[in-house]
Amino acid sequence: MTPTPTATLVARDWAEIQERMLVPLYEAVYDRLEVGPGDRVLGLDCGAGLSLLLAAGRGARVTGVERRPALRALARERVLEVLSAAPEPAARPYDVLTAFSPEPRLLSAALAGVRRGGAVVLADWGPAERCTVPGAPAPADLDGLAAGAGLRPDGSGRVFCPFGYADLESAVRGLLSTGLYELSDPAQAEKELAEELHPFERADGSVWLPNIFRYVIARTE
Template sequence: MTTGTAAADWTVVDEGWGRRAVDFATLSEPANCREYVALHHRLGIGERDLVLDIACGAGLAVELARARGARCAGIDASGRLVAVARDRSPDSDLRVGDMHALPWADGSFDVVTSFRGVWGTTPAALGEIHRVLVPGGRVGLTVWGHLKQSPGVWALQPFRLASTAKVANQANMVSLGRPGAGEELLSRFGFVEVERISIPFAWEFPDPEGYARALAATGPAYEAIQHVGETEFFEAAVAQARERVREGLPLRAEIAVSGYLARKAS
C-alpha cells in the first residue's frame, strides 16, 4: 500500500513512507487487519499457494498469508518498510523495487495481492501482475471506495493540507474506486472473471494524539507535512479527532474499501 507514484520516480516513495516505518508498522498498519484477512479469505489462500504481495509495506499482510500456510514474496518501494517486513517474515522473499518491473520470472506465483498499492496513477502495474501469475492464477486488489459517503472520511481530511497539485494527484490515485473503473482496467490487462466486492475496513485509535501520530507515518501525510510543516499537521489532526472522541470507546473511522477479484486466463 505504499506505492502511488509513476514508475520513473518509485525511489522517492521511501522519503514519505519510510521516514517513520516503525510508527507505521505498529500504530497504523494493524488497523488494516480486517482488510487483509477478508481478501485472503475470498481468494482462498492456503498451503499450496505461492503468494506475491505488491506494495507490501511493513509486511503484515505477508505475515497473515503465511499464517494460512502460504509461501510468500513481497515488493515495496520503501527500503525501511521492507526492513520491518523482513524482520517479521525472515523466510519470505521480500525485495525493494518497482512494481512496474517485478524481479520475478513469468508464471512465478499462484496468487498476487495488493492492498491499496495499485492506484489509478499506476495502472501499468497490472501488466506485471498478469505476467508473473501462473495461468489460472488469482489476483486480489483493494482500493479506496466511495469516500464521500464513508462515515470515517474525517480521518483522511488532514491529507488535504498538501499542496493543490498533491491533493489533485491524490484524487487521481483513488479513481479505481469509481464504478466500473477497476473492472475496466483489469479486463484491459487480460484478466477474466472480474468481480468487485466490499471489504471491511475501520481505523481505530486510543485518542486524538495516537491518531495523529499514526496518520503522520503515512505517505499522504508526508505530502501535507511538506506543505504546512510537522507542527501544523499534527495540531490539525488532533483537532479533527477531538470532535470524534467517545467516552469509553476508541476513535473509530469506518471507510469504504472495495476489492477486486480476478483470474489470469488458463
C-alpha cells in the same frame, strides 16, 4: 539506499499502529480465495509485511514487493522475502497476486509472474460517503484497472475496516504514516490533522473512524 531517520519513524508508526487496521480486508480476501498450503502469494506494495504474515500463517509461500526502503527493512526484520521491484518470472509462477492500493506500472510488471488463471486482487478505498478518514482519496477504478491489464473479472466485495485508536496522539501518528498527508512541515500536519479528528473522539479519549474498503478479484488469461 539507507532510510532517513524520519522515514524510519514514519514506517515504524505504520507497522506498530496503522497496518493492523487493514487486517479485515486481508482476511476477507484470503478467506474468499481459500489461500492455504501450496499457494504462492506475491504482495505488491506490501508495506511492513503484515498481509504476507497472515498469508504465511495459512501455509502459503509469500513474497512481497515494497519500494520504500524503510518499510522494506521492517518487513525483512520479520524474516520475509521482500524485494524492491517486481520479480522476474520463475519456474513456478505465483497463484495469487495482491495489490492493496494498486499502482498500474508495478501491477503490469508483476503480472508476468502469475500463472494462467491465477487470482489477481486489487483493493482500495470504498465510496467517499462510507469513509471517514480525513483526506481519504477518491476510490480507484479497480474494474477499469483490471480491464486495462487484460484480466478477466471474477467477483468483488466490500469490507468494513474501522480505524480505531486508543487516543488522539496514536490516531495522528498512525494516519500520518499512511502517506495521505503532506509532511514537509510535520508539526503543522500534526496540528491540522488533530483538529480534523476531534469530531471522532469518544468520551474515553479514543478515536473511531468507520471505513469501507472495496476489492476486485480478476483472473489472468
